[in-house]
Amino acid sequence: MPTSLASEANAFLEEYNRAFASISGDQIAALYHEPCITVRGDGSVHCMQSRTELARFFQDVADTYYRDGYRNGRFSSLEVTPIGERSALITLDWEMLREDGDLIRQWRQSYNLVRVGAEWQILASIFHLKAP
Numbered sequence: 001m002p003t004s005l006a007s008e009a010n011a012f013l014e015e016y017n018r019a020f021a022s023i024s025g026d027q028i029a030a031l032y033h034e035p036c037i038t039v040r041g042d043g044s045v046h047c048m049q050s051r052t053e054l055a056r057f058f059q060d061v062a063d064t065y066y067r068d069g070y071r072n073g074r075f076s077s078l079e080v081t082p083i084g085e086r087s088a089l090i091t092l093d094w095e096m097l098r099e100d101g102d103l104i105r106q107w108r109q110s111y112n113l114v115r116v117g118a119e120w121q122i123l124a125s126i127f128h129l130k131a132p
Contacts (some may be wrong), residue, residue, distance in 0.1 A: 009080045009090045012113065012120045021072050025059025032058075033114055033121040041107060041127040071099040077108075086115040087123070 012031075019027040035049045048054045074095050081089045090111050096104040108128040113120045 005082055005088060006078070006080045008120065009088060009113070010078065013075055013078070013090070013092065016122075017073050017075065020062060020065070020070075023062045023066050025055040025057070025062060028058035028062065029054035031120075031122055033116065033123045036121075036123055036125070038125040039127055039129075041129070043129055065096060068096070069098045069104050070096050072097045083112075088113045088120075 016028075016031055019031060022028075029051055032048070032054050034051055034054065035047060036054070037045065037047045039045050046057060048057055074097065075092045076095070077091075077093045079091045081091075083089055090113060091108065092110075093106060093108050095106045098104060110126045110128065111122050112124040114123045115121075
């Protein structure tokens with residue numbers, strides 16, 4: 001894995017984490033490609049075609065996280081795999097944290113990033129679901 005790609009993925013995830021901490025669907029949506037697909041922790045699949053759909057969807061997600069006590073997050077165990085020159089698969093562990101740093105929940109997730117101009121955007125997001 002090229003070091004610059006790992007650094008770019010890390011910087012992207014830091015930006016993504018800040019967007020979620022803002023509890024702003026618009027800020028989160030700005031990091032997604034249009035269209036995009038997400039497979040959520042409950043196994044539901046969502047395909048969003050527009051920035052408006054993305055912002056509405058992620059506002060609901062952020063509001064739910066906030067009601068659950070979320071105030072920040074952190075990631076670890078980052079794996080980055082280039083897919084050609086303009087895309088990458090990144091896999092990591094997320095931790096959802098309360099204001100005092102206590103853990104609310106954690107999960108493993110993968111993102112397919114695509115480079116649009118000079119910026120990375122999320123084309124697909126997949127929670128790693130556990131077998132029933």
